[in-house]
Amino acid sequence: MNDDSVTLDSADAPVMGIDETIIKIDDLSFSYDLGKTNTLRNISLDIPAGKVTAFIGPSGCGKSTLLRCLNRMNDLVDTAKVTTGKISILDQDINAPDVEAIELRKHVGMVFQKYNPFPKSIYENVAYGLRVQGIKNKGVLDEAVEESLKKSALWSEVKDRLDSSALGLSGGQQQRLCIARTIAVKPQIVLMDEPCSALDPIATARIEELIAELRQEFTIVIVTHNMQQATRVSDRTAFFYLGELIEYADTAKIFGNPSKKQTEDYVSGRFG
Amino acid sequence: MAGHILKNYDEELEQLKDNVLQMGSGVMSAMEKAIKGLLEGDREQCSDVVDEDEAIDRAEKQIDEQGMSILMRFNPVASDLRLVLSSINVCRSLERIGDHAVNLAKRSRKILKAGEVPEARLIEPLYLQAQKIVSLALTAYSDIDEETAMNVIAMDQEVDRIHKTLSKSLSSKIADGGTTQTESLLHILFISRSLERIGDLAVNVAEDVVFITSAEDIRHT
Numbered sequence: 001m002n003d004d005s006v007t008l009d010s011a012d013a014p015v016m017g018i019d020e021t022i023i024k025i026d027d028l029s030f031s032y033d034l035g036k037t038n039t040l041r042n043i044s045l046d047i048p049a050g051k052v053t054a055f056i057g058p059s060g061c062g063k064s065t066l067l068r069c070l071n072r073m074n075d076l077v078d079t080a081k082v083t084t085g086k087i088s089i090l091d092q093d094i095n096a097p098d099v100e101a102i103e104l105r106k107h108v109g110m111v112f113q114k115y116n117p118f119p120k121s122i123y124e125n126v127a128y129g130l131r132v133q134g135i136k137n138k139g140v141l142d143e144a145v146e147e148s149l150k151k152s153a154l155w156s157e158v159k160d161r162l163d164s165s166a167l168g169l170s171g172g173q174q175q176r177l178c179i180a181r182t183i184a185v186k187p188q189i190v191l192m193d194e195p196c197s198a199l200d201p202i203a204t205a206r207i208e209e210l211i212a213e214l215r216q217e218f219t220i221v222i223v224t225h226n227m228q229q230a231t232r233v234s235d236r237t238a239f240f241y242l243g244e245l246i247e248y249a250d251t252a253k254i255f256g257n258p259s260k261k262q263t264e265d266y267v268s269g270r271f272g
Numbered sequence: 273m274a275g276h277i278l279k280n281y282d283e284e285l286e287q288l289k290d291n292v293l294q295m296g297s298g299v300m301s302a303m304e305k306a307i308k309g310l311l312e313g314d315r316e317q318c319s320d321v322v323d324e325d326e327a328i329d330r331a332e333k334q335i336d337e338q339g340m341s342i343l344m345r346f347n348p349v350a351s352d353l354r355l356v357l358s359s360i361n362v363c364r365s366l367e368r369i370g371d372h373a374v375n376l377a378k379r380s381r382k383i384l385k386a387g388e389v390p391e392a393r394l395i396e397p398l399y400l401q402a403q404k405i406v407s408l409a410l411t412a413y414s415d416i417d418e419e420t421a422m423n424v425i426a427m428d429q430e431v432d433r434i435h436k437t438l439s440k441s442l443s444s445k446i447a448d449g450g451t452t453q454t455e456s457l458l459h460i461l462f463i464s465r466s467l468e469r470i471g472d473l474a475v476n477v478a479e480d481v482v483f484i485t486s487a488e489d490i491r492h493t
Contacts, residue, residue, distance in 0.1 A: 228347055255349040257487035261273075268352050269281065270274045 022189065022219050023047035023070060027085035030062075030069055035083045039065050041243045042084070047236070049188075052211060052220045054234035054251065056227060058266065061240040063223045067191050070094075070221065071108035072101040089189065106133070109182035113194040115174040117166035117181070122149075122158050125166045125177055129185040144184055151217075152180035153210050172203025179210065183218065190214065192222040196229065208233050227267055231255050239263045273351075281346045285355060288338050289414070292359050292366070295331040296410040299366045300403065302328065302373035303470065307399045310380035310392055310463075318384070321377035328370035335363040354487060355416075358480035362413055365476045369406065372466040372473075379459040379466075389456040391442065395463055398434045402467040402474070405431065409477035418485040424478035431471030438464045 023046070030040040040062045047053050055063035065074070069087060072094060074080040086093050094104055106129075117125050126145040135141060145162070149155040154176045158169070166177055175195060182190055192211075196204040211220060211233045224230050230237055231251060238248040239258075247254060247263040258264045265271050275282045302321045309317035339360045342348060348356050383389060405427045412420035442461045446454055479491050 227349070231349070256353070258350055264350050265274060267349050269276045269278060269346075271277065 019048045019051070021046040022049035022090060023221070024088040024091075025066075025085070026088070028066075028069065028082065028087060029084040030065060030074070031081050031083050032065075032074075032077060032079060034079050034081055038083055039243050040069070043240075043245045044085070045238055045245060045248050047219065047221060049219050050215065051235040052215050052222060052233050053236045053238065054230035055221065055223045055238050055240060056225075056230050056254075056267075057240035057246075058271070059225075060242075062243040063238075063240045064193055066240070067193055067221060067223050070189070070191055071105050071110055073110065075101050105187075106185055107187050108189045108191060109185065109187035110191040110193065111175070111178050111182055111195050113197050115171060115178050115198065117169075117174050117177050119165065119167055121163045122166050122169070122177060123162040126180045126184050128181060133185065145180075148180040148184040149177075151183055151214065152176045153206065153213070154180055170203070172199050172206055175199060175203070175207060176210065179207075179214075183214070187218065189219045189221065192220060194223055194225060197225065204229070227255070239266060241266070278346065281342075284338070284342050284346070285348075285352065288335065288342065288356065288359050291331065291335050291338065292363050293410060293414055295328060295335065295363055295366050296406075296413075298324070298328055298331065299370045299373065300406055300410075302370055303376065303399070303403060303406070306373050306376035306380055307395065309377065310383060311396060313384055313388070315381050315384050318377040318381045322374055325370055325374045328367060332363050332367040336360060351484065351487075354484045358413075358484045361480045362477050365473045365480075369470050369473050372470050375466045376463050379463050383456045383459050386453065386456050389453050389460070391445070391453075391457060391460055394438055394441070395460060395467070398431065398438060398464055398467045401427070401431050401434055402470045405471055405474040406477075409474040409481070412478055412481045416481065416484055418482055421478035421481035421485075425475050428471045428475045431468055435464050435468035435471075 025043055025045050025047075028040060028043045029038045031038050043066060055067060057063050068074050069082070070089070082095055086095060088094070089104070089108065092099060118128060120128070123145055126148050127141045130141055130144055135144075146155065146159075149158060154173060157173060158164075166174065169177060175198075179190075179195075196207050199207065208229065211222070214220060222230075222234065234251045236248065237251040237254040239246045239254060239262075241262055247258055247260045249259070253259075254263060255267055258267065302324060305317045306321045309315060309321070339356050342356050346352075383392060405424050408420060408427070409424045411417070412424060439461060442457050442464070445451055446457050446461075451457065476491075482488060482490050
């Protein structure tokens with residue numbers, strides 16, 4: 001980020017009260033082929049701070065694409081392009097020329113479907129982001145690693161083997177380690193792209209429990225194919241279909257009494 | 273509404289509804305037999321109602337079990353969830369109507385045993401109105417029809433009105449003391465009370481139908 005940019009810096013970031021909008025998506029259209037076809041069409045939604053927001057919809061509806069727009073992961077695709085509208089995080093247009101993706105991702109962390117720890121020790125995985133930020137002080141790193149592992153409900157399981165390879169952990173533990181790695185740099189927002197789809201039910205339950213804990217401190221946006229999971233973990237749910245936002249409301253409303261027939265048909269298993 | 277991707281989910285929901293409706297028809301037949309028994313002087317019909325109540329209780333348990341199985345296997349949401357929850361509630365109301373039908377039958381037997389009492393005839397209009405709204409409540413459930421359900425709620429006022437008039441007249445006859453049939457009159461009074469309660473239970477069924485259609489809980493409003 002250049003010297004003129006002041007937003008998205010933790011020191012300057014406003015303190016967001018619960019229910020205040022932290023992510024504002026305004027009339028966003030997005031294309032993977034330089035605008036020939038829009039994968040996302042005119043999406044507008046406000047994501048509240050300190051809550052868990054779930055994106056649901058059938059495969060190809062654009063929910064993961066939208067999630068990846070939130071920390072500009074789509075920059076990695078050469079032909080990807082926001083064709084209309086904008087996304088503001090903490091009142092900053094994240095696609096503005098003076099916002100660097102790497103800087104953005106310090107504030108908007110991401111956890112992927114397939115857990116992807118680095119082939120390093122448990123300790124080094126968690127410390128990685130902090131080292132990239134230039135933190136070298138062993139005491140500071142030790143403290144941050146312990147805090148992140150505790151918040152990720154992994155500390156008691158790994159505290160005696162922090163120097164062991166992360167790859168020796170079980171799948172569920174590896175995913176929790178990835179969450180620890182993500183939150184170690186203290187982002188305001190954590191994006192989760194189907195974080196439990198590769199996990200067994202017990203490991204899934206642990207991650208869901210963890211999401212409930214983390215929402216005290218972070219804003220979480222989760223893409224999930226598991227609608228029961230959306231009902232369990234999220235406060236708000238957005239339903240997407242064919243690149244459009246069909247309905248966005250409190251999760252209880254979406255699964256209890258949705259306003260749109262398409263939503264009702266999808267959540268009740270009538271299509272998808 | 274389109275069917276579910278899982279065909280047996282549709283079949284199970286349909287079966288659940290059928291079972292509730294079948295239970296409803298059993299309950300209506302019990303009411304009819306109890307009152308017919310009284311009006312036609314047929315104690316055997318009244319005894320049938322008492323004997324057949326076991327089948328109504330069994331149906332309630334079966335519907336509970338089936339509802340639980342659907343909740344467990346298909347995790348219903350939205351209107352499907354409301355249908356399952358309401359069906360369980362409806363069957364609870366029907367079981368209680370069944371219990372009232374047993375009360376009607378038992379009291380009718382006692383009245384008949386004591387000998388003919390002309391006031392028994394006064395029950396008929398109340399019974400017909402109660403029967404009408406139970407039948408309409410079941411139609412509303414069968415068709416998931418909010419308008420019919422709202423009619424049931426409105427029509428219950430007529431049940432209440434007839435019951436009130438009848439109770440007043442029976443009570444004053446009992447209070448006058450000029451009758452040798454006090455016990456039978458008291459039984460008729462309690463029959464009237466049961467029919468009034470049956471009307472309230474039909475209203476409960478109608479409220480469940482409104483919950484299915486609109487997701488609004490209109491009980492106690």
